[in-house]
Amino acid sequence: MLTVRNLRVRYGRSVTALHGVDLDVPGDGVLAVLGTNGAGKSTLLRAISGTLRLHRGSVLAGTVHYGSARTDGLDPAEIVRLGVVGVPEGRQIFGRMTVAENLRAGGVAARSAADRAAAGQRVHALFPVLADRASQKAGLLSGGEQQMLAIGRALMSGPKLLLLDEPSLGLAPKMVERIGETIREIHAQGTAVVLVEQNAAMALEVADRAVVLNVGTVAASGPSAEIADHVHHHYLGVPAHERRSLARWS
Numbered sequence: 001m002l003t004v005r006n007l008r009v010r011y012g013r014s015v016t017a018l019h020g021v022d023l024d025v026p027g028d029g030v031l032a033v034l035g036t037n038g039a040g041k042s043t044l045l046r047a048i049s050g051t052l053r054l055h056r057g058s059v060l061a062g063t064v065h066y067g068s069a070r071t072d073g074l075d076p077a078e079i080v081r082l083g084v085v086g087v088p089e090g091r092q093i094f095g096r097m098t099v100a101e102n103l104r105a106g107g108v109a110a111r112s113a114a115d116r117a118a119a120g121q122r123v124h125a126l127f128p129v130l131a132d133r134a135s136q137k138a139g140l141l142s143g144g145e146q147q148m149l150a151i152g153r154a155l156m157s158g159p160k161l162l163l164l165d166e167p168s169l170g171l172a173p174k175m176v177e178r179i180g181e182t183i184r185e186i187h188a189q190g191t192a193v194v195l196v197e198q199n200a201a202m203a204l205e206v207a208d209r210a211v212v213l214n215v216g217t218v219a220a221s222g223p224s225a226e227i228a229d230h231v232h233h234h235y236l237g238v239p240a241h242e243r244r245s246l247a248r249w250s
């Protein structure tokens, strides 16, 4: 579905954040992108969603294809119209607007009024609290509810591929679990997901496959179970046979 080849990205004149990254996102799965601070995870999502320029970044080399369409070089709005929609780190909801207005803003990119109505029903079924709080100012929601709204807003345009940047950031464990379950549900409804996370335990439970970025290069990629062993071995020094459960180090 999405193919990234030899992607090199730079910010300004001196910071090279990605040094030739390859990535394949299947149309029917959840792919986790893991890595420590500064590994290049957000940069990779920005390159896919066409938002690098908003951060003074640029693609130095390489390509991004979505299906047969080459998308590096396209505007963010064109990429959304193709069906690729991102939820940036920090949620960035419109705090002074109501929950309903935030969702309507996400629905602007929907193809038709009928699609918009169906997307609205899907979002309210996934997150009933957003229907209950429709007329409340979004800035008054809890952190977890704001994350639900950010995901809900992205779903309003009916994406085929959803890009999530650290949805668990700053949330209590129960809410992280809830967000993880919702990602599986979104996937089961037919939307592929790229999930950038520092919470490797949650991400590896939710995703089918994972890649590990390390200082702008792909250090490992494969099925989630294999990557869980890699993460234990390389980052925690725990051999696979001594590993009991991901939850122990979450």
Ligand SMILES: Nc1ncnc2c1ncn2[C@@H]1O[C@H](COP(=O)(O)OP(=O)(O)OP(=O)(O)O)[C@@H](O)[C@H]1O
Residues within 6 Å of the ligand: 011, 012, 015, 016, 017, 035, 036, 037, 038, 039, 040, 041, 042, 043, 044, 055, 056, 198
């Ligand atoms: N707007 C920017 N201008 C200059 N350098 C940047 C910018 N954004 C990111 N970088 C640099 O690019 C590199 C990759 O950053 P990126 O935010 O993609 O990493 P990350 O893996 O998402 O980390 P984090 O989890 O901390 O967000 C880092 O060295 C970072 O300092």
